[in-house]
Amino acid sequence: MAELGTLRMTTGDVAAASAILIAAATALVTRGEALWPPDTLTPERLLRHYPAASWRVAWQGERAVACMSLLDCDLPFWPDDPPGVALYLHKLAVHPEAQRLGLSSWMVQYAEAEARRAGVQALKLDTGTDRPKLRALYERSGFRPVGQKTVFGFNVTLYVLDLQ
Numbered sequence: 001m002a003e004l005g006t007l008r009m010t011t012g013d014v015a016a017a018s019a020i021l022i023a024a025a026t027a028l029v030t031r032g033e034a035l036w037p038p039d040t041l042t043p044e045r046l047l048r049h050y051p052a053a054s055w056r057v058a059w060q061g062e063r064a065v066a067c068m069s070l071l072d073c074d075l076p077f078w079p080d081d082p083p084g085v086a087l088y089l090h091k092l093a094v095h096p097e098a099q100r101l102g103l104s105s106w107m108v109q110y111a112e113a114e115a116r117r118a119g120v121q122a123l124k125l126d127t128g129t130d131r132p133k134l135r136a137l138y139e140r141s142g143f144r145p146v147g148q149k150t151v152f153g154f155n156v157t158l159y160v161l162d163l164q
Contacts, residue, residue, distance in 0.1 A: 007058050007065070009110060014043045014050075016057045017067035017091070021046075024093040035128070036091075050090065056114075058107060065098035066107050067091065070114060076151050077126045077158065086160075087115040089125040108141045112161060121164045126156040135159075 010016075021041040028035050039045075046055075050069040058066040073081070074088035089111050094103045115123040127134045129148055135157060139145075143159035150156070 005060055007060055007106065010057050010059065012052045012055055013057045013064070014046055014052050014055055016064040017055045017069075017093075018043045018046055020057070020064055020067045020095045021091060021093045023095050023097075027096040035131075046091075056107075056110070058103065058110075060098065063098075064095065066094045066103045068093070068107050068111060070111055072118075074124070077149075077156070078124060081124075084120065086120050086122040086124045087111070087118060089123060092125075104137055105141060108138070112141075112163070115161075116163055121162070123161040123163065125159050126151070127159065129155045129157045 018041055021036065022038045025034075025036045025038045025041055029038070046069075050071065054069040054071050056068050056070060057064050069090040071088040071090060073083060074090075078086070078088065089108070092104065092107055094101075094107075112123055123143075125138065125143070127138065129135075135145075138159050141161070143161045145157050146160050147158045148155065149158065
């Protein structure tokens, strides 16, 4: 297995995030585990819901290997949260050529560290209730499930990582 090596994180590179997401989504479709329709992951479509400044892209040398969006509010999934209470993790993806190296966990740890630096009480996310591998990743990372709901026609489980 290849090693993780030295990683660096950039902010705001929507084009790189889009390329990672499309590659990951296409690989999932090929495996019969579709998550996001690849055509919804273009930079233009992503910017409708995720501002450029929310994007984090992990780089291994000159290769973009993982991405995520960190938002400071998330009304569709967490409508009752007052401003400044949490950061919200969305669209975590690892490029298929870089999977199975621990990058998902590394990205979650990075998001936790960023949330702590921001001084918020929690890092929150949602994931498909029918995604046992993703749910296990988040639970191993210390997130606890706090409920389920249907948003935009998707059944999701809501997760919280308390930081206080």
